[in-house]
Amino acid sequence: MDEQGAAPEVAPTRGEASRSRRDAVRAERAKAAKQRRTVLLSVLVGVLVIGAVFYLMWTRGADMFSSTDEPSLVAVTKDPVVDFPGPGGEPVQVTVAAETTPELLGATLVDAGVVSSVEVFTAAYAESPDAPSIAPGTYNVFRQMRAADAIAALLDPENLADxxxxxxxxxxxxxxxxxxxxxxxxxxxxxxxxxxxxxxxxxxxxxxxxxxxxxxxxxxxxxxxxxxxxxxxxxxxxxxxxxxxLGVAVEDRVAVLTKASLVEKEGALPEDLAGIAAVIDNRLAAGTNLQRDSTVRYALGRPDDYAVTQADRQDPSEYNTFANAGLPPSAISTVSAEALQAVLAPADSDAVYFLMVDPVTREIQFSDTYTEYQDSLKAYQAWLDANG
Structure with missing residues (x-):
């Protein structure tokens, strides 16, 4: 002991100092690791809380928003579009295009306020067997009609406004x-x-x-x-x-229309049109006058049932095919698609005469020779005698 009775300090050895420093480092590292675990745990808890909040907003938010005054887009698209109750209100005119579809027609009617929706209209259109026969034109209808009533109105010619x-x-x-x-x-x-x-x-x-x-x-x-x-x-x-x-060349248009009008005016049955067209071609090829009463009637301005006389056949008009060779200078009437087709595809025939021997049944006899044609004239005269 020293003079005061205290134990004297003893300096640590080198080994003891090293152990002390290692213990201090371990303690410091353990403390840092504990702090990191605490921070990570806090972050994880925070992420879980935020995720739970977003989940609740996602699953229940639509109900929350749909209860507000401004409906969501999801709510609007799910609501069914109903038909107008009818019978209709303010008058309005709509135009049905020449080439249209139920969807396009429905859109036209929706724009005019006639029907409630394209879907409602097309459903009614599908249920109406007559709907496809709606004719082009402008119609008088009403706003806010039942779709079925709108279709019925478009099918009624009385509603045409054009x-x-x-x-x-x-x-x-x-x-x-x-x-x-x-x-x-x-x-x-x-x-x-x-x-x-x-x-x-x-x-x-x-x-x-x-x-x-x-x-x-x-x-x-x-x-x-x-x-x-x-x-x-x-x-x-x-x-x-x-x-x-039909592929008709410009330079052939007048001839085709003229021939077709002659075929048209003969009043024949559809199955005889190509045969008449063949007779016209055969006579033109032979240089023989066409000799059609229909052209004389046209020249004189007479109706189709006018009985042409021998004096009429002397008329000097350029349309008179008894007095003039070849085709008349133009067609003599409007022509149907069937007459045009007959001219473009005439029958394979050598006939140069034809005559309607029964105006009631419209029976036509074709003849290759004048002798055969005389027989047709006799048959026609017999019909005249029998019918006064």
Missing amino acids: LTVEVKAGLTVPEIKTELSRVTGVGIDQVDEAFADTASTGLPDEAGGRYEGWLAPGTYHFGLDSTPTQMLATMVATTVETLDG
């Missing part, structure tokens, strides 16, 4: 002029002015200003503000399109 022009095969230009005047309510003089404006009507140059044969037959629906000029342009364009579709 100008309907009926051009039948076999009509002549004077007859068509009368029809245009009647439909449009304008005078014949104004209709004549429309015919004179060949640039606006689109009459081809090869027609030489003659409309016969160039006015396609059919039922046309025009807007209430349509003019005779616009109507003629539509008919001419339809004929040009038809000829082009």
Whole structure:
């Protein structure tokens, strides 16, 4: 002991100092590791909490939002679109296009406020066996109609609000002029002015200003503000399109239309049209006059049932095929698709005569020789005698 009785300090050895430092380092590392585990655990807990919050928002948020005043897009698309209860309210006009589909027609009606949705309309369309026969045109209907009622309205011709022009095969230009005047309510003089404006009507140059044969037959629906000029342009364009579709060359158009009009005016049954076309070709090839009463009637302005006399056949008109060789200068009427087809594909026949021996049954006899034709004349005379 020292003078005060305390034990003297003893300096540590080198080995003891090393052990002390290692123990301190281990303790420090253990402390750091414990701190890292604590931080990681805290982060993990935080992630789990945030994930739980997002899960609740995802699974229950749609219900929360759908209860607000602004419905979500999901809620809107799931709601069924119902039909209008009908019978309808404010009058409205809709136009049915010439080439349309149930979907396009439904969209047109939806835009006009007539039906509630395209889906409702197409469903009603599918249930109506007559719906596909809805004709093009402008119709008077009502807003907010039942889809089935809208279809019924479009099927009713009484609801057509446009100008309907009926051009039948076999009509002549004077007859068509009368029809245009009647439909449009304008005078014949104004209709004549429309015919004179060949640039606006689109009459081809090869027609030489003659409309016969160039006015396609059919039922046309025009807007209430349509003019005779616009109507003629539509008919001419339809004929040009038809000829082009059949492959008729421009230089052959007049001849084809003229022959087809002669076939048309004979009033024959469909199965005889190609035979008549063959007779026309055979007589033209032989240089023999066509000698058709239909051309004489046209020259004289007579109806189809007019009985042509021998004196009539002396008429000097260039349309008289008794007095003139070859085809007349133009067609003599409108022509049907069937007549055009007959001219483009005539029968394989040597006949140079044909005669309708029974106007009631429309029976036609074809003859290769004049002797055979005389037999047909006798049969026709017998029919006349039997029928007064």
